[in-house]
Amino acid sequence: IRVVIELKREAMSEIVLNNLFKSTTMESTFGVIMLAIHNKEPKIFSLLELLNLFLTHRKTVIIRRTIFELQKARARAHILEGLKIALDNIDEVIALIKNSSDNNTARDSLVAKFGLSELQANAILDMKLGRLTGLEREKIENELAELMKEITRLEEILKSETLLENLIRDELKEIRSKFDVPRITQIEDDYDDIDIEDLIPNENMVVTITHRGYIKRVPSKQYEKQKRGGKGKLAVTTYDDDFIESFFTANTHDTLMFVTDRGQ
Structure with missing residues (x-):
């Protein structure tokens, strides 16, 4: 809903x-106890x-991800290095494969003749001859x-702490730009509740004290102006047998001290 x-x-x-x-849930404050399990123990x-x-x-x-990506690369x-060797010796490779009785023999021959690993030899053997001869040397070299x-x-x-920290910083900046929403709540070490003075209008007042001991405050703007020579007139009513004995001006944010006839 929208309230105006x-x-x-x-x-x-x-x-x-x-x-x-102060009086509604328009503003709410709550404390946070940041309790979590760390190293199998609860800690604040x-x-x-x-x-x-x-x-x-x-x-x-990031270290684990980098290690994974490095292993994959x-x-x-x-x-690709094995395929490049095969392309450099494409005629011999094809002849060797054709003359081999089975894949195991062909693999062993490739490993022995060209110094390939079993993984490289298997990658070559997994290709059909037509695809092997059709490989583009430039494409393989560029990818490699x-x-x-x-x-x-x-x-x-993995070797540089500085590069690792820079990568963390760059990724956090990327997250910030992707989810850049202004913060609505505020995080503070200590929260000062609304002071009573924040709820009272800041106004000048005239405080009157009557003969019978009544005290009343009146906004100074209600003090009626008179022409030169006049004593002024307070917009204050009293009982018939009472009258204003003294008055003074103060502000609604001032603190007044009263001392009774008993010294309290």
């Missing part, structure tokens, strides 16, 4: 807003400790060159 509050001309919007914060963390643990977790995740590069660059980059990340 229309104020009178003389109303103070800040005071009205503070009263809404500070915000800084949690952030450091999160960064440590991100570092672990090395495996692919290894196969890109993989070698990627392998170098991944190895440098």
Whole structure:
């Protein structure tokens, strides 16, 4: 729902807003106990400790991911190197495969003659001869060159703490740009509740004390002006047998001290 509050001309919007914060659920505050299980033990963390643990977790995740990507890139590069050797000796490779009685014999012959690994030999044998002869040398060489660059980059990340931290920072910035929504709530170490003065309009008042001991405050704007020589007239009514004995001006945010006839 949408609630619209229309104020009178003389109303103070800040005071009205503070009263809404104070008396309604328009503003809510709650404390947070950051209790979590760490190293199999419950512990209460500070915000800084949690952030450091999160960064440590991100570092672990990125290291594992980098190792996985490095292994994958090395495996692919290894196969491409075998295919490149096969292309360099394509006629001999085809003749060797045709003259072999079975795949095991062909694999052993490829390993022995060209110094290939079993994985490389299997990758060659898994291809049909038509596809093997149709391989594009430039395409394989370009892919292998890109993989070698990627392998170098991944190895440098694992060796350099600075590169690892920069990668964490860049990924966090990417997340921030992707989910860039202004924060609605505020995180504070300590919250100061609305002070009573924030709920009271800041106005000048005239405080009157009558002969019978009654005290009353009246906004100073209700003090009626008179012409030069006049003593002024307070917009205050009293009982017939009572009269104003003294008055003074003060502000609604002032603190007054009263001392009784008993000294209290």
